[in-house]
Amino acid sequence: MTPPRRFRAGRFLDAAAVHAAADANPRLRRFMRTVAGHGDAGEVRARRLLEHIIRHVIDDVGDLHLGNAVARLERIAVLRERIAGILDHVLEGGTLPEGVRVEALGESFDQLRTEMRELSRPRDGIVGDAPLRLAEDAAAYADSMLREFEAGGGAAGLHSEPAAAVNDAFRAMPADRQAAVRRAAALEPQALWRAVASETEGGKRAAVADLETRLGGRLTPDELSRLRTAVDDLGVARNRGLQVSQARLAEALARIVDPELRAVVAGGDVWLTQQLALHNPEALATLWRRFRDRGGRADDGPGFRAYLRHDMVTYGRGVLGEYTAAFSLSSIELFLKGPDANVKVAGTDLVGIGHDGWVWLVDDKSHRATSVGGVSALTDNLVANLRRDAADFRDAITRLQRDDPGFTPDPRILDAISRMEDAAAEIERINRRGSAATRPARISRALEERRLRLRVTSAAGEVREITQALRDLGLAVEPTGAPVPLPPTGGR
Structure with missing residues (x-):
């Protein structure tokens, strides 16, 4: 019996994922060829049917998994309340509640552990080693799915093919391009559709190359040239129809x-x-x-797109790096300056107080390079950044005291601010006086005497080392665990 439809997970599936799977899997390609060969609507309807089936199955599998997870979470909540009630009674009275055995408390913990473990193994928690059955009668299940598909007119979920947009683009083409498309459609309809429907630049190149190979000289060079242009135009129209009305x-x-x-x-x-x-x-x-x-x-539309993509990737990596670093630096007990989305604003990224009382000044360099030779926030601009951060912290304390006259700042914070201000004054003095050759060592010593650490992280990058000049100033790379995977440099 099909589970009740409550979650509709299939509606979140991107149509591009279905089409990519259909293009890459030989069995799915054979399925579409078979369906297309036995119907009047051809491959377009076959693709819609395949997308409908996949969404339907994902809906039903999702209901099984999510329904099981909800039930398990409800049991976990009951167990936690039961254990918490017993522990609260013990903490208040020193003994177990009347009628509760020590063994029963242990059994509750065991049940909670089992439920938590099974929650992380959804398939095993639902069916164990048995086959995953979505219905008692497979034929009835398939029949209901097909009836639903026919009732919807063959439209597949939220992402049906934008046939109207593709047809409009075809009609707008010059006659010679239309003729090239018609010839290719008559000879290799599926390969032509794969070229039009490819979602990535690399996939498009591979699909067009495959199409030309399959055509095998049956089109003239001029026809192939017009076909390539037509495929690009149809692909753009399809993408626009999928993404933007x-x-x-x-x-x-x-x-x-x-x-x-x-x-x-x-x-x-x-x-x-x-x-x-x-x-x-x-x-x-x-x-x-x-x-x-x-x-x-x-x-220059393509140039602007490239500029946008570079800005988005760089900005996104910076935000991800700051937040990941903040949550990964377990040695910092209290952040005075946490991560934010303003990664293009000059200054330190993070300022915190460690368990040992040392102040950490952190700059995240989530670069693809493995080494960096410049960290201006902690070198050239260190004095200005120390003073700016210290002033911001004092302003924040003043606002809190104004809003709440009873507010008392943490002495550790006041001490940290004073040390930062003192370090700024001393480093400024060092920069004005003495030998330039001994300046890095004197700055490093001044920071150490005031218990300030300069650290570089690369939570969303590949930086693992810094130059000797930076090490001489007291900087070091602070590991943040496994690096966050970076987005690809090419494609969409």
């Missing part, structure tokens, strides 16, 4: 004041440029202004 795009374009930016967005990439126009037009305008200020051409 024309109505929403029109609204986004209407909000853009700069006509040159509006033109770039209108003809631009649906994955970055148009998504940013839809969801954060203020950031789009700011990044466009920076791109132009740095010499970017007003008509």
Whole structure:
């Protein structure tokens, strides 16, 4: 019997994942060929049916897993309340509640441990070694799935193929490109569709190469050239249909004041440029202004997309690195300055007090390079950053005391601020006087005497070492555990 539909996990599945799986798996390709060969709607309907089946099965498997997890969490909550009640009674009265045996308390802990362990093994917790059955009668299950598909007109979930957008793009093509597409569709329909539907640049190149190989000289060089252009146009139209509706795009374009930016967005990439126009037009305008200020051409849509992607990856890696470092530095007991999303603002990234009372000044360098030779926040700008951070901390204390006259700051924090201010004054004196050759050693000693540590982290990068010049100043790389995987440098 099919479990009750409560969670609908399948609706979150990206259609691109289904299509990529269908293209890569020989059995799924055979399935689509078989369905396409026995129906009037061909491959488009076969793909929709496959997507519908996969979403349906994910819905049902998700209901099994999530329903089991919810039931298990409810049992865990009951066990925790039971154990907490017993322990509270013991702490208050010193003895177990009447009628509760020590063995029973132990059994409750054992049950809790078992439930927690099974929660992390969802499939074993549901069926053990038995096959995963979604229905008592497989034929009835398949019949109900097909009836649901037919009732929906063959539309697959939330992400049906944007056939209208692809057809409009085909009709807008010159006649010679349309002819090239028709010839390819007649000879190799599935290979042609894989080329149009590829979701990545690498996948597109491989699919087009496969298509040309399959055509095997049956198209002239001119026809192949027109076919490549047509495949690109159809792929762009399909992606735009999947990602951005024309109505929403029109609204986004209407909000853009700069006509040159509006033109770039209108003809631009649906994955970055148009998504940013839809969801954060203020950031789009700011990044466009920076791109132009740095010499970017007003008509260079691909160049602006590359600029956007680099900015997003760099910014995202910086935010991820700061937050990961903060949660990984177990030696820091109290943060005076925690992570935030303002990774482009100059200054230290983190300031904290360790278990031993030392003040940590941390700069995260989540770079792809394994070594860094410059950490300006902790070297050239160290005096200014120490004073700025110390002033910010004192201002925060003043605000707290103003809002709550009974507030008393932690003495450790006041001591840390004083040491930072004293270190700034001493390092400034060192920079003005004495031999430059001995300056790093004197700065390192001044920091150590005031129990200040300078540390570099790379929680979302590959930095593992720093130059000798930085080590001479007292800097060191602080490990943060396994590095967070970095996004790829190419593709989308």
